[in-house]
Amino acid sequence: MxxxxxxxxxxxxxxxxxxxxxxxxxxxxxxxxxxxxxxxxxxxxxxxxxxxxxxxxxxxxxxPLTRLAATGIDRVVARRDEVIADTAKYAASDLLCYRAAGPDSLIGLQRERWDPLLAWAAERHGARLVTAEGIGFVEQAAEARARLHEAVSAHGDLALSALYNLTHTAGSVVIALAVSDGRLDAAGAFAAAQTDELYQVDRWGDDPIAEKQREGVRRDIEACARFLSLLENARLRG
Known part of the structure; x- marks a missing residue:
């Protein structure tokens, strides 16, 4: 058209x-x-x-802002509980909880970018998530998962549209909630979500396909962060 x-x-x-x-x-x-x-x-x-x-x-x-608003109106309103569940479930497998076994430089970078966000989630939402080395599944406490579910549920329908997309793009509900709360800006969220990928680029160089994929991630995160910011205090339910 x-x-x-x-x-x-x-x-x-x-x-x-x-x-x-x-x-x-x-x-x-x-x-x-x-x-x-x-x-x-x-x-x-x-x-x-x-x-x-x-x-x-x-x-x-x-x-992107139009798409997020339309999704909130057309889909989230009718499927609110499902969207909340699909967003909050990342508390059980959040990106920030799975750490590299090496090298030391990557371990240090993950700690630098991710530990403050987990500390924020514990202080802000009472959700204390545990970390593990490698990709083996780590069980998170039911209370921590419930607290993050409550934090997601506190958002209005339009805000949930952005929060859902941001969580899936970043692989982390903690990152998404930190953006919504103003704890992280779009650049910080991108850096946290792409820590491992950007480390590999710095070490081994880049390729056009991976670069294009990262730019897509960057644009998605920027759109969601801007959408949540423009909602101002209306992002939370009254």
Whole structure:
């Protein structure tokens, strides 16, 4: 589908802020009106559509904030408990808990980037996760998993859309919650999630396929972090 509209805008209503295309409310793929709780997010979504060149093909990959909002409206609302469970389950196998057996330089880098985040999760959410060397499964305490499930559940539907995507992209619910809480920015989240990969690049060099994959991860993390930031205090349920 090519660009079919001339102007974008934002309209405030009782239920939030609507994004307008030529004065008409934008709708999600499921035909629901796209309404978000903050003007900042609505304006950012409108800016994505305004940036589409005249008569150019509309590429969903260039509309990450729109996709996250539409997913929250169309899917999370109807499947909230499932989305929470699919996000919180990472507490049982979080990336930050599985450490390299060597070399010492990688062990040290993992400790530097990951230990402060696990300490934050313990202090902020009362979730004390244990670490293990290698890829063998490590059992996490039921209380720690429950605390992180509660932290995920505290998010509103739109925020859950971003939190779910961020958790799956990073392989870590701790990283995702740290971004939502403002403990990590997008660059910090990317560095934490890609610690092992970036270490290997520094040691052995890069290749085009791996570089392209990492850039995709970077863009996804940046979009989710920006989306959560634009939701401001509305990311949490009232």
């Amino acid at each position: 090519k660009r079919f509209y001339k102007e974008t805008g934002v309209d405030a209503g009782e239920d939030g802020f609507r994004v307008l295309l030529d004065g008409k409310p934008m709708r999600t793929p499921a035909k629901a009106v796209l309404v978000v709780p903050t003007r900042a997010l609505a304006e950012a979504i409108a800016a994505e559509w305004a940036a589409v060149p005249d008569k150019a093909e509309i590429n969903a990959a260039h509309l």
